[in-house]
Amino acid sequence: MVKLNPILHQELRLAVISFLVNTEWVDFKKLVEVTGATKGNLSVQISKLQKEGYLEVKKSFKGNYPLTECIITEKGRTAFDTYVKDLKRLLNM
Amino acid sequence: MVKLNPILHQELRLAVISFLVNTEWVDFKKLVEVTGATKGNLSVQISKLQKEGYLEVKKSFKGNYPLTECIITEKGRTAFDTYVKDLKRLLNM
């Protein structure tokens, strides 16, 4: 059987990656917005994706507030493509 | 955000359902074969799908040995279709 990438086979991480795949740098706030996730959950899942090398995280300040931005890496892009391919195969698509 | 059906968003359960969606009654042995799962894991996940009403399980004997067969229900079919639709949306497909 196809073995789906367990890092990507999770709803929130998949939502994040599949959003980032079509964008440049995106900030944390935007990701909360588009995913509807809680900040806590999003923070954890971003860390996991980063640790895996699927996205790059940049921390800075915007005015006085912290600003966390993410962008997908090539590794992330490849992993995503593979995941989609595997999934299609699993679903006979 | 799309909320993926958590019963179906699990690799083995998804593999089982997406196999059953194109078949009639299928026995346990065949499912072990096509999924490559352990019998224990498969047993648990079949129970879960059954409890959810996504498949019907029929127990009988083939010769002297127990025989467990599964078939997808209408509810299962609908849930699968919805899951695929949701997933496509999540993945912008």
Next chain:
DNA sequence: TTAATATGGTTTATATCATAAACTAGTTTA
């Protein structure tokens, strides 16, 4: 000026879940 509220997150406690190992119940083979 200080108390309350908001911003932008992170950490962590808990509950749930997935999985393989161990087990059950019987059958066949030697």
Next chain:
DNA sequence: TAAACTAGTTTATGATATAAACCATATTAA
């Protein structure tokens, strides 16, 4: 009659997902 096999089920555990609690600082209101 003992060993090995069939066809599963139960369960111990480790991993995971998630929201609640927390943190550091900034802004606003009184």
